Amino acid sequence: MNKSIDYIWKTIKNYYWLLVIPIFVFLYFKTLQNERELDNSFKFTFARVNYTSSVYKKYSKRSYHYEFFVEGKKYLGNSNAYISDDIKIGNFYQVKFASNNPRNNKIDFTTQYYQIISGFESDKIDTAYIDVSKYKVDSVDLKNRFNRVKALIEN
Numbered sequence: 001m002n003k004s005i006d007y008i009w010k011t012i013k014n015y016y017w018l019l020v021i022p023i024f025v026f027l028y029f030k031t032l033q034n035e036r037e038l039d040n041s042f043k044f045t046f047a048r049v050n051y052t053s054s055v056y057k058k059y060s061k062r063s064y065h066y067e068f069f070v071e072g073k074k075y076l077g078n079s080n081a082y083i084s085d086d087i088k089i090g091n092f093y094q095v096k097f098a099s100n101n102p103r104n105n106k107i108d109f110t111t112q113y114y115q116i117i118s119g120f121e122s123d124k125i126d127t128a129y130i131d132v133s134k135y136k137v138d139s140v141d142l143k144n145r146f147n148r149v150k151a152l153i154e155n
Helices: 002-015 017-040 139-154
Strands: 042-054 061-070 073-082 092-098 101-118 126-131
Touching: 002 017, 017 042, 017 092, 017 101, 042 101, 061 092, 061 101, 073 101
Parallel strands: none
Antiparallel strands: 042 061, 042 092, 061 073, 092 101, 101 126
């Protein structure tokens, strides 16, 4: 019994690479297929960052988990980014997804968007997304505006 177990264990140790290599090859081609699918037939929408988790405790990278909707159905995704990228929970970013498989998606953290919901008075509610950088105010301009409002209140 022990000899047969030793023989099996020795065989596995000598030929494990025959199992590992096909798995790596399969994963590599699956990744290439997903990237090709995403590049050939894609659409864009916007996703909200839901939560974050650390990749490794010693590193400055985090995993950001997000959700987005396509034709009323919710899809989830996650992506890694550096802490210095200033990504916060609740922020909106653009997502590229495969039109025939929204589970195949990729978020772009370079531009943050504001979500604007309008049409509460009517029966149809509309959602728009606007680039945050178009609405950023520098501190000098903000201070000047504050001083003008303060002067109006005091007079």
